[in-house]
Amino acid sequence: MMNKKIKIITTGGTIACHEGGNGFRPDVEGDNLINRLLSKDFPEAEDIRKAADKGEIRFDFCSLMCIDSSDMRIRDQVKIAEEVSRSLDDYDGIIITHGTDTMAYTAAALSVMLRNVPVPVILTGSQLSVDEEGTDASVNFCDSVRAVMKEIRGIYICFGGYLIDGRYATKVDSDDPNAFVSTDRAYIYNINDLELLITRHELLMENETKEEFSFKPLAEKEILLIKMHPAFSGKVLRNMLGSGCEAAVIELYGKGGLPAGDEEFLSVIEDYIKKGMRVFVISQCIYRDTDLTRYEVGRKLLAKGVEVIKNYSTEYAIMYAVSSVE
Ligand SMILES: NC(=O)C[C@H](N)C(=O)O
Known part of the structure; x- marks a missing residue:
C-alpha cells in the first residue's frame, strides 16, 4: 500500500450526533469523531485502522463547524471550499463528513466552485449516528478512505457502498443506508468496482485538455x-x-x-x-x-x-x- 495523507474536514451531521435533550444534534468533532469511526467496535474498519497504525495512512483533522446540515448555507459551503482549496497541494485526498440532508447541495456547490481538483474530494456521512446500533457511519467513512486510495480525482459523495459524482448526486431516502442516487446512471460507481471509474477517468483525461485547478467562491444569492x-x-x-x-x-x-x-x-x-x-x-x-x-x-x-x-x-x-x- 502506498503511503497516503488524507485531510478530514468535519462539519457535523447525524454521523456526529447524540441526543441533546431536545432531539438529535451533532456534538462530536475532528479527531474525536474519526477515532470513534475507526475504533475496534467496527470490524469493517480493521484494514484502515491497521494501515493508520502502521503509518501507511496519515490523517490530519479540521473541524470547520458542527451543525445539522439543514443549517448549511452558501457561506458555510464557501468555508468548506476554501479549506479544500488550501489543502489540495498537501494531501492525496480530502474527506468531508457532512449531514446527509444537504450533502448533495454541498457536493454540487463544491463542484461549481472548485474546478479540476487534482485529488479525490469525498463527502460522506450516515443515516445513524456513530454510536447507534447498526450504524452505517464507520462503513461509509472507511469506504471513503478506500476511494481516496485509488487514483481518482474529482468531487464525490461516498454513501451506501457507492461513489457518486457530486454534480449528479441526490438524496432519495430519509432512512435507508442507500440514501443517494445519481440523476444520470453513468455517474455512480459501486465501491467494489472502482476500476470502472478509474478507466473512465483515464479516458476522460486523455481526451481533456488538462485544465488547471481553479476556485471561484459562490456569492450569496436568492x-x-x-x-x-x-x-x-x-x-x-x-x-x-x-x-x-x-x-x-x-x-x-x-x-x-x-x-x-x-x-x-x-x-x-x-x-x-x-x-x-x-x-x-x-x-x-x-x-x-x-x-x-x-x-x-x-x-x-x-x-x-x-x-x-x-x-x-x-x-x-x-x-x-x-x-x-x-
Ligand atoms: N442523516 C443526516 O445526516 C441528517 C441530518 N439531519 C443532517 O443532515 O445533518
Whole structure:
C-alpha cells in the first residue's frame, strides 16, 4: 500500500450526533469523531485502522463547524471550499463528513466552485449516528478512505457502498443506508468496482485538455426553485417570479414539459427573461435527460429563452444558477 495523507474536514451531521435533550444534534468533532469511526467496535474498519497504525495512512483533522446540515448555507459551503482549496497541494485526498440532508447541495456547490481538483474530494456521512446500533457511519467513512486510495480525482459523495459524482448526486431516502442516487446512471460507481471509474477517468483525461485547478467562491444569492404540477397556475408563477429572486430553476415534467396550453405560463416566463433574469429548466424525473425539443410543449417554452440543464441534479442546477447570477 502506498503511503497516503488524507485531510478530514468535519462539519457535523447525524454521523456526529447524540441526543441533546431536545432531539438529535451533532456534538462530536475532528479527531474525536474519526477515532470513534475507526475504533475496534467496527470490524469493517480493521484494514484502515491497521494501515493508520502502521503509518501507511496519515490523517490530519479540521473541524470547520458542527451543525445539522439543514443549517448549511452558501457561506458555510464557501468555508468548506476554501479549506479544500488550501489543502489540495498537501494531501492525496480530502474527506468531508457532512449531514446527509444537504450533502448533495454541498457536493454540487463544491463542484461549481472548485474546478479540476487534482485529488479525490469525498463527502460522506450516515443515516445513524456513530454510536447507534447498526450504524452505517464507520462503513461509509472507511469506504471513503478506500476511494481516496485509488487514483481518482474529482468531487464525490461516498454513501451506501457507492461513489457518486457530486454534480449528479441526490438524496432519495430519509432512512435507508442507500440514501443517494445519481440523476444520470453513468455517474455512480459501486465501491467494489472502482476500476470502472478509474478507466473512465483515464479516458476522460486523455481526451481533456488538462485544465488547471481553479476556485471561484459562490456569492450569496436568492434562487427560486419551482416544481411544475397540475394545481399550479401562471398567476401564481408571476407572483413567485416577481418576489425578488435573482434567478429561477423550474423542474418540468418528463423530458421537459409544462402546461403550454395555458398561455399565461409562457408569457410570465418570457416577461421575466426579457427583464434580464435567467430561468434554468430541468426534468423533475429522478433519472433525467432533459430535452425540450422532443415535444411541442417543450419547444414552445424553449423559444422563450430558458436555459436547459440536461442530466445534472436539481441541487447542481441551483448552485449553477447561484454562480450564474451577476
Ligand atoms: N442523516 C443526516 O445526516 C441528517 C441530518 N439531519 C443532517 O443532515 O445533518
